[in-house]
Amino acid sequence: MLAGSGSSERLASPPVLSPSPSPDHYARTVLQALAQIETGDLHKVVLARQLHGRSDRPVDPVALASRLAQDRSVLTYLVDLSPISGLADNWLVGATPELLIARQGRHIQSNPLAGSAKRSADPWRDEQAGRALLQSEKDIREHALVVDYIMDILAPHCTSLSSKGPALQSTASMWHLGTRIDGELREEGDGAPSAAALAAMLHPTPAVAGVPKAAAMATIAALEPNSRGFYGGAIGWDDAAGDGHWYVALRCAEIRGRDIILHAGAGIVAGSDPDAEVAETQAKFQAMLRAVQLNDMAAQQELDR
């Protein structure tokens, strides 16, 4: 049975939850990125921010993962980071909607997402939000940069490669534009790149970095005040034959005992609006906030800016 709304992960009262950078600071970095995009050196960059929370007792990673896994449209992951960091009670937990690459024999598949809208509990508003996203020129352009990047990298390894999209895809809390990419690898068996090798070729895609990649990475290093840790990385598995599934490590949090760090980012392209990007990151936090039962506090803090 899945964990209910038990109190073991509830944060201390009064809540301690601080955004880093603040929404205002983040909006200013979006403006800086837009200024760089205007020069023509950069077409897209994904800027991320964090929420730092502290509980009055250790956060239970298994209960948190169980709650996240109630959304069947995402892949929930839980990794014990203690052997890597040497810290006790150090976990990565997340629920990603984005397939980076899957390989089964010669067949490969990818499902990039980019372009986002918050879902609504009101069915009419929810449908309107999805429809508006599907028609948004800015989001379609932002999305195409990711698809083109992935197709360009995979094409030399394939005899056939096709894409279908963008179409609406959803999680419990977000709408996204998604494209389904299917291909047949040129080589078979030992000569073919494994799923992990394909993931390494693709990572980081413009869903988490940008275009051109080097300029985007430099902008991220200059404008993001925090290390991303495992956020934006790749998470998955390969079998002995090199078949496997790799996902983009999104919608995640790092637990360090009583402390939890939530991550979310948004793609910035010409035409992006700083306040809308703040709202988008806030919407992307919601699934994790709900799972740690932090949403009301976070919403209040973000609205108080």
Ligand SMILES: C=C(O[C@@H]1C=C(C(=O)O)C=C[C@H]1O)C(=O)O
């Ligand atoms: C960067 C994130 O998500 C990625 C960015 C998106 C966007 O900018 O619209 C949409 C889905 C993901 O590819 C995140 O969840 O932190």
